[in-house]
Amino acid sequence: xxxxxxxxxxxxxxxxxxxxxxxxxxxxxxxxxxxxxxxxxxxxxxxxxxxxxxxxxxxxxxxxxxxxxxxxxxxxxxxxxxxxxxxxxxxxxxxxxxxxxxxxxxxxxxxxxx
Amino acid sequence: xxxxxxxxxxxxxxxxxxxxxxxxxxxxxxxxxxxxxxxxxxxxxxxxxxxxxxxxxxxxxxxxxxxxxxxxxxxxxxxxxxxxxxxxxxxxxxxxxxxxxxxxxxxxxxxxxxx
Numbered sequence: 001x002x003x004x005x006x007x008x009x010x011x012x013x014x015x016x017x018x019x020x021x022x023x024x025x026x027x028x029x030x031x032x033x034x035x036x037x038x039x040x041x042x043x044x045x046x047x048x049x050x051x052x053x054x055x056x057x058x059x060x061x062x063x064x065x066x067x068x069x070x071x072x073x074x075x076x077x078x079x080x081x082x083x084x085x086x087x088x089x090x091x092x093x094x095x096x097x098x099x100x101x102x103x104x105x106x107x108x109x110x111x112x113x114x
Numbered sequence: 115x116x117x118x119x120x121x122x123x124x125x126x127x128x129x130x131x132x133x134x135x136x137x138x139x140x141x142x143x144x145x146x147x148x149x150x151x152x153x154x155x156x157x158x159x160x161x162x163x164x165x166x167x168x169x170x171x172x173x174x175x176x177x178x179x180x181x182x183x184x185x186x187x188x189x190x191x192x193x194x195x196x197x198x199x200x201x202x203x204x205x206x207x208x209x210x211x212x213x214x215x216x217x218x219x220x221x222x223x224x225x226x227x228x229x
Contacts, residue, residue: 032216036220041223041225043221044158044206046217049217090158099163099165099171100148101160101173102148102158103160104158105157107156107158
């Protein structure tokens, strides 16, 4: 069965500092991997996706993630945090292109301090 | 371009009352459709998905049901709400078959409070 684990339900960084949000997955087949961001009381917005092309994936708003098969990880990073990055971030995995079902991690709330 | 609409944005309902949340997609045909629930302090849980009109798959046993009466309309319902039905409900769509991107696009959500 597939699962996603996001280490750290809350992460706090200072403005301008590196952002690192961790995601580990389990999947018996090559997965599709996604990072979504959710601002308060809003839906989810896709940040980036991995679909077996390049292992380093660049997304919107300066975020990127690296797929590491040996570590079953897909950590999200951003070199310099902005106040506007404060939100909840979800990692998700899907292996079925037929149904497209997504399995989400529990989410990580990112706080950015001035 | 494609858009997804959910309504209402917020809803307060008494225990035991019925529920109907609606989701519609514009700008595409035969989308895959999904209902998720996000409970307070928890991640998103897939409730139902549909690959076509009248085709509903339920992921977890619960007090809710879903229907797809039209190609781009997805409805989440309950006959009698429970306190545990409170949460943030999100509808999402995806191109049929996923294509090379296999991306789901989400609506703005409905916050349901059952009192």
